[in-house]
Amino acid sequence: MTATGTAGEQLVIKGLHVAVEGQEILKGVDLTIGRGEIHALMGPNGSGKSTLGYAIMGHPNYEVTAGSIELVTADGTRHDVLAMEPDERARVGIFLAFQRPMSIPGVRLAEFLRHSVTNVRNPDRKEGEELMPMREFRSELKAKMGELSMDSEFAKRYVNDGFSGGEMKRAEILQLAMLRPKFAILDETDSGLDADAVRLASESIARIGGAEMGILIITHHEQLLEHNIPLRTHVMLGGRIVESGGPELAAELHKKGYERIRATYPEAAAAERALEQTAVPVGA
Amino acid sequence: MTTAVAPPASTPFTRDLLELMIRGSAAPDWSSDLRREAVARLAALGLPNRRDENWMRTDLRLFKPAGWSFRPAPAAGAALPVGLLTAGSTALAEDFDGIPAEAVAPAALAGRFAALDGHVVVDEIAPELAAQGVVFGSADRLLAERPDAFRPHWFSVIDSGCDWFAALHAAFHRASAVLYVPPRVRVTTPFHVLSALSDGGLDTGHVLVVLGEGAEATVLTETAGGGASGNGGLHCGGTEIVVGQSAFLRMVNLQNWNTGVWHFARQKAVVHAGGRLQWTLGALGSRLSQVAQDVALVGRNADAQVNGVMFTEGRQQLVYNTLQHHEAPACKSDLLYKGALQDRSRLVWRGMIKVDKAAQKTDGYQRNDNLMLSKESRADSIPGLEIEADDVRCTHGATSGRVDTDQIFYAQARGLTADEAARLVVAGFFQQVFDRITIAPVREALARAIGQRIRRIS
Ligand SMILES: Nc1ncnc2c1ncn2[C@@H]1O[C@H](COP(=O)(O)OP(=O)(O)O)[C@@H](O)[C@H]1O
Numbered sequence: 001m002t003a004t005g006t007a008g009e010q011l012v013i014k015g016l017h018v019a020v021e022g023q024e025i026l027k028g029v030d031l032t033i034g035r036g037e038i039h040a041l042m043g044p045n046g047s048g049k050s051t052l053g054y055a056i057m058g059h060p061n062y063e064v065t066a067g068s069i070e071l072v073t074a075d076g077t078r079h080d081v082l083a084m085e086p087d088e089r090a091r092v093g094i095f096l097a098f099q100r101p102m103s104i105p106g107v108r109l110a111e112f113l114r115h116s117v118t119n120v121r122n123p124d125r126k127e128g129e130e131l132m133p134m135r136e137f138r139s140e141l142k143a144k145m146g147e148l149s150m151d152s153e154f155a156k157r158y159v160n161d162g163f164s165g166g167e168m169k170r171a172e173i174l175q176l177a178m179l180r181p182k183f184a185i186l187d188e189t190d191s192g193l194d195a196d197a198v199r200l201a202s203e204s205i206a207r208i209g210g211a212e213m214g215i216l217i218i219t220h221h222e223q224l225l226e227h228n229i230p231l232r233t234h235v236m237l238g239g240r241i242v243e244s245g246g247p248e249l250a251a252e253l254h255k256k257g258y259e260r261i262r263a264t265y266p267e268a269a270a271a272e273r274a275l276e277q278t279a280v281p282v283g284a
Numbered sequence: 285m286t287t288a289v290a291p292p293a294s295t296p297f298t299r300d301l302l303e304l305m306i307r308g309s310a311a312p313d314w315s316s317d318l319r320r321e322a323v324a325r326l327a328a329l330g331l332p333n334r335r336d337e338n339w340m341r342t343d344l345r346l347f348k349p350a351g352w353s354f355r356p357a358p359a360a361g362a363a364l365p366v367g368l369l370t371a372g373s374t375a376l377a378e379d380f381d382g383i384p385a386e387a388v389a390p391a392a393l394a395g396r397f398a399a400l401d402g403h404v405v406v407d408e409i410a411p412e413l414a415a416q417g418v419v420f421g422s423a424d425r426l427l428a429e430r431p432d433a434f435r436p437h438w439f440s441v442i443d444s445g446c447d448w449f450a451a452l453h454a455a456f457h458r459a460s461a462v463l464y465v466p467p468r469v470r471v472t473t474p475f476h477v478l479s480a481l482s483d484g485g486l487d488t489g490h491v492l493v494v495l496g497e498g499a500e501a502t503v504l505t506e507t508a509g510g511g512a513s514g515n516g517g518l519h520c521g522g523t524e525i526v527v528g529q530s531a532f533l534r535m536v537n538l539q540n541w542n543t544g545v546w547h548f549a550r551q552k553a554v555v556h557a558g559g560r561l562q563w564t565l566g567a568l569g570s571r572l573s574q575v576a577q578d579v580a581l582v583g584r585n586a587d588a589q590v591n592g593v594m595f596t597e598g599r600q601q602l603v604y605n606t607l608q609h610h611e612a613p614a615c616k617s618d619l620l621y622k623g624a625l626q627d628r629s630r631l632v633w634r635g636m637i638k639v640d641k642a643a644q645k646t647d648g649y650q651r652n653d654n655l656m657l658s659k660e661s662r663a664d665s666i667p668g669l670e671i672e673a674d675d676v677r678c679t680h681g682a683t684s685g686r687v688d689t690d691q692i693f694y695a696q697a698r699g700l701t702a703d704e705a706a707r708l709v710v711a712g713f714f715q716q717v718f719d720r721i722t723i724a725p726v727r728e729a730l731a732r733a734i735g736q737r738i739r740r741i742s
């Protein structure tokens with residue numbers, strides 16, 4: 001891997017409003033992540049963290065009603081992410097590790113990933129063109145699985161089908177490792193993992209990310225951040241990032257919860273309460 | 285039951301035509317007499333109508349019995365439509381374990397038979413198998429040579445009087461193929477039977493497969509050709525299968541006519557004690573299909589696994605009536621049909637597990653899953669159980685649904701295009717039935733063909 005040209009590359013989100021089924025969830029989010037930076041995103045359940053991830057990735061049910069998401073390359077060229085299909089976003093180097101990954105019965109993880117890796121590495125590939133050679137793919141996959149202490153048999157299982165919560169999260173990390181995106185959103189990648197597995201995940205993410213990746217870590221816990229010290233920690237409440245700070249902010253939230261935040265930002269707290277009353281809980 | 289209404293006006297399938305056919309054939313007299321009985325029944329039958337439960341969901345309004353006739357023999361060297369199973373065998377895919385995918389290479393076949401428009405054009409058997417007593421090829425020739433092997437079964441397995449198409453087939457079958465594998469002979473390479481049509485042609489081929497005690501064989505039958513629209517062809521066929529005691533047969537029927545072809549087929553297998561049958565139906569083609577697929581388990585511990593893979597599009601309409609008939613104790617039958625439907629196509633499966641009083645310890649299962657790829661497609665699943673024994677385990681299930689948009693999004697988020705994602709999700713849907721088909725080239729040909737047909741999911 002080379003570091004040339006990564007400096008200065010940014011994912012820039014401005015004034016983002018997102019509605020789901022006609023209801024506004026995100027109410028103006030601003031966030032800029034540079035490659036090589038780690039940002040943590042915290043906030044109570046239902047505050048809109050996953051919604052932000054879906055909107056960045058382009059889920060069709062999450063409608064962007066205002067604002068912009070741009071990928072700004074080192075030379076200053078701005079790419080309009082919102083104009084891209086989800087797969088085009090993946091091909092320009094954006095990755096979302098799902099809080100609740102979908103299962104695709106009958107499709108082996110290895111086969112899925114071979115398509116995935118081929119497309120992401122050759123963004124101009126037309127459908128039907130050759131996939132990455134099996135031999136090459138297989139040895140790379142086996143090596144990566146080894147690094148993540150995963151049994152290579154795992155790749156023969158159907159994508160997330162019958163996986164435990166922990167297995168799903170590890171499969172997401174494996175995909176992150178294989179795809180090496182420029183920007184990754186890790187949505188509660190630590191939930192469902194036991195303490196040892198979280199430590200391993202934390203180390204793996206640090207190793208995969210290095211100085212190459214801009215990472216937004218959505219988490220409720222400190223352990224995942226152990227090896228991934230965030231440059232900034234952001235707090236989301238009622239669909240807005242209300243406060244950003246350094247490690248001391250993360251520490252405070254872990255110790256004391258969100259009461260001070262709610263008290264300091266009564267408007268966002270009111271939005272949170274309003275959402276709680278109308279919103280349908282999603283896949284909880 | 286089919287009610288006899290007035291015979292269809294001006295059908296070309298007359299006694300006179302039949303006598304003409306018999307005069308031109310080398311088949312033995314006993315088989316000609318069976319034809320004459322069938323033509324008498326045919327004359328008394330009308331086309332099936334919607335009062336008959338088996339035909340209730342089949343739209344025959346545009347089917348006209350007049351206007352069909354046998355084409356003259358094709359000129360030597362006439363192009364033969366290529367079957368799916370023998371096509372594309374050069375693309376050697378490789379799976380995750382690095383095992384190269386097999387393909388049906390013509391050289392590796394135990395025997396080859398092909399008919400075009402009701403004329404035999406290929407008729408070959410590997411000499412070393414013939415030397416072991418295996419008999420394979422054109423029925424006209426072999427019924428006379430080996431009446432001991434075929435006469436007891438020829439048109440005794442399927443019911444040739446149950447409806448107009450069955451009677452038509454029994455009277456006018458032509459360019460038929462037979463296979464006999466003697467006791468304890470195990471043939472590891474497949475036999476291949478191709479039925480082909482030119483645009484507007486007529487095929488009435490019959491297939492009889494008889495496995496002696498402890499014998500083993502694999503038979504791949506497939507159809508190809510016909511016209512893509514209008515009355516692009518008529519297939520009125522029949523398949524009879526006899527699996528002897530402790531014998532093992534893998535049978536594949538792959539229907540891949542072009543979309544103008546009318547396809548009517550009556551297929552039945554009888555499995556004797558300890559015999560095993562793995563029977564796979566693949567259906568991709570035809571304008572309208574009506575298929576009866578019956579399995580009779582007549583000896584203790586007989587075992588039948590039935591697999592169905594259907595993909596329909598356009599205005600195709602495919603109707604399947606299946607029967608798993610447990611006549612003997614301690615037998616097992618396991619049916620899994622999976623269908624994916626695109627455009628305005630329609631798929632009907634009506635299944636029945638019938639357990640006779642004597643068939644205690646029966647283990648019967650039937651399941652039909654359908655995946656709708658468009659809002660206009662329609663699938664009907666009608667499972668049924670008829671159980672007279674009291675110590676049995678019989679279950680059935682059916683599902684029908686649409687492609688999950690969250691699955692597509694997940695795959696897109698990993699860089700697959702929406703089309704690629706759809707193809708993968710549909711392939712995954714079929715994987716469960718592919719996992720049961722132990723013949724790799726059949727799995728691959730079906731997967732490839734289905735993959736090529738899937739368009740954007742709506
Ligand atoms: N697909 C959806 N359908 C309906 N409501 C949704 C959907 N996705 C999110 N929401 C609502 O949006 C709000 C934010 O949810 P989410 O982004 O999942 O929060 P977080 O990830 O911070 O817990 C919640 O009130 C939730 O009910």
Ligand SMILES: [Mg+2]
Nearest residue numbers: 049050051099
């Ligand atoms: Mg969430």
